[in-house]
Amino acid sequence: MLQINITLLEYLNNEKKNTHVKIAIIGSGIAGVCIARALARLDKFSFDGQISETQDNFFHKVENITIFEKANSLDEALKKSASGNPIGIIHPIISKRSFATEWTEQGIFTTIKWVKELNLGSQFYDFCGVLHLPRNKEQSLDWKKLENYQSTKSELLTKENLLKEFKYLKSEVNAMWSSHCGWISPKEFVKAAIIETKQNLGKRFKMIFNSNLQLQQLKEYKFIDQKYSLKSFDSVVIATGFGSPNLINQKTLKKREQDKRFQKNDINEQGLTSNKPFLELVNGQMTGIQIDCSNTINIKSVICKSGYLTPVINGFIYSGASYETVKKPHDFTNVKNRTENIKRLSNLICPKYFKTDFETQLTFDRVSTRCVSKDKLPIVGLIMGGNQKIYALTALGSRGLSWGPLAAENLAKEILLDGRIKKSIISKHILPSRFKI
Ligand SMILES: Cc1cc2nc3c(=O)[nH]c(=O)nc-3n(C[C@H](O)[C@H](O)[C@H](O)COP(=O)(O)OP(=O)(O)OC[C@H]3O[C@@H](n4cnc5c(N)ncnc54)[C@H](O)[C@@H]3O)c2cc1C
Structure with missing residues (x-):
């Protein structure tokens, strides 16, 4: 598609057609905060950005953004949610080339850009590289056929080279090295994104706590507290992570047609036809x-x-995370998961390289809940049209940090840009309509 810089003149012409939109975001985790930041930046910087084709497109301006959060403060919200984990990894999917591998790579570069723009303190992230070890011998051999993985920005480390560079590892296998990846503190990332959004929007940005939004209210577009009636918003974004199955529900939302760009093959390939619910909650310790x-x-x-x-990050090595499907989110830790996490150290590192008995070390555990879709891809886009629109940005699974910023940039364009190009902004692979919602 043709890439054209939007000139100031075009911007001013578009400005005449602008409408001002009021946006409600439900949830203040990574998803909610990323979409708030992406909208605020698009509103501020859109005239010097690059988009595909400009004819017939115009920008909506942001009148205001309000985040509704059910916890009574941001700290309380982060205490309970996966977005409040002390660290999260950004790393590619090491698998044959597919939409998921490529989108994740693109997502990682978007996240790295955000971390720099947000001026996150150096104690809150480190792109120190991620080393992927194969699950088994077959995978180790398969990784050697590098041509299958050419689209990843990672490189193969043969078993000979691996042990030269990582002497302390136990296993002699072929590995993949992603030098551009590393870890980030999700909690600090969320806080920094909120600070920047406040700076960009000033009084046009609000966070309202103690707002546990229910599906019925969403459908009727109203809050019990009429002071903040949802009717006064043009767009609502559901970014409720572990709370999403309560709000995004095939039975209760009107069924929608699958995107026309979907082919039969796409559906089979992604396992969309299995009997599993399209959204699941998966606990992790x-x-x-x-x-x-x-x-x-x-x-x-x-x-x-x-x-x-x-x-070692501020005196701790973090090991994780378990993966257990649950009906309701909970935060009970269990000894089996802790033991497995601690064992990961002795399973991977040669004992002669550590003198400590890790099992007697001081440890702490944290349990939180992921929202995962049936095809393990996020759910991003429109779920209810009309004058007042409802969008979803959820199911970030185990990759909220790699996917959140890119998904938010895509969705912000979908919400604020109007006109001919709209259809191509969000990939069909992540649209809610693949699940007929
Ligand atoms: C153990 C574990 C380890 C992980 N490790 C990594 C990792 O290494 N790298 C990585 O990228 N990702 C990782 N993830 C995933 C990542 O943490 C999540 O993808 C991300 O935090 C999801 O963010 P979210 O905003 O969608 O949801 P959440 O973090 O669940 O936040 C949702 C917010 O919405 C609020 N809310 C819910 N329902 C309502 C309602 N009805 N009304 C109002 N507010 C509501 C909640 O209170 C909460 O504040 C991990 C997840 C877990 C559980």
């Missing part, structure tokens, strides 16, 4: 293990093998 740095090796990068192990 991560463990922080206190480490005396003088007494152990210095793991320099994140290591991933059926979970992850971080370098």
Whole structure:
């Protein structure tokens, strides 16, 4: 598609047609905060940005953005949600080329850009590289056929080279090295994005706490507290993470046609036809293990093998995370998951390189809940049209940090740009309509 810079003149012409939109966002986790930031930046910087074709398109301006959050403060919200985890990894999907692998790569570069723009303190992230170890011998051999993975920005480390560079590892396997990836503190990322959004929008940005929105209210577009009637918003974005199955529900929302761009093959390929519900809740437990740095090796990068192990971050190595489907979110820790997380250290690292008995170290656990879709891709886009529109930005699964910013940039354009190009902004693979919602 033709890429054209929007000139100031075009912008001013468009400005005449502008309408001002009021946007409600439900949820203040990574998803909610990313869409708020993306909308605020698009509103502020759209005239010097690049978009595909300009004819017949015009910008809506943001009149105001209000985030509604059910917890009674941001800190309380982050205490309970996955977005409040102390660390999260950004890493590519090491798999054959597909929409998911390419979109994740694009997402990672968007997130890295955001981290820099947000001036996140250096203690809150480190793109120290991520080393992927294969699950088994077959995968190790398969990774050697690098041509299958050409679209990833990661490189193959043969088993000979692996042990030269990572002496402390136990296994002699072919590995994948993603030098551009690493870890981020999701909690600090969320806080920094809110600060910037406040700066960009001033009084046009509000966060309202103690607002546990129910499906019926959403359908009727109203809140019990009429002061904040949803009727006064042009667009509502559901970004409720672990609360999403209550609000986005095939039975209660009007059924929609699948996007016309979907082919029969797309549907089979992605397993959309299985009997599983299209949204699931999946609990995860991560463990922080206190480490005396003088007494152990210095793991320099994140290591991933059926979970992850971080370098020492503020005195702790983080190991995670379990993956258990649950009916309702809960935060009960369990010993089995802790043991597995601690064992990840001794399973991956040669014992001679650490003097500490990790099982007696001070540890802490944190359990939170992911929202995962049936095809393991996010759900981003319109779920109810009309004068007042309802959008979804959810099902970020285990990759909220890699997917949130890119999904938000796409959705912000969908909400604020009007005209001919609208259809092509969000990929059919992540549209809600693939699940007929
Ligand atoms: C154990 C674990 C480890 C993970 N590790 C990684 C990782 O290494 N890298 C990575 O990228 N991702 C990781 N993730 C995933 C990542 O944390 C999530 O994808 C991300 O936090 C999801 O953000 P969210 O905003 O969609 O949802 P959430 O974090 O669930 O936030 C939803 C918010 O909406 C609010 N809310 C819910 N319902 C309502 C309602 N009805 N009305 C008003 N407000 C409501 C909630 O209170 C909450 O504040 C991990 C997740 C888990 C559980």
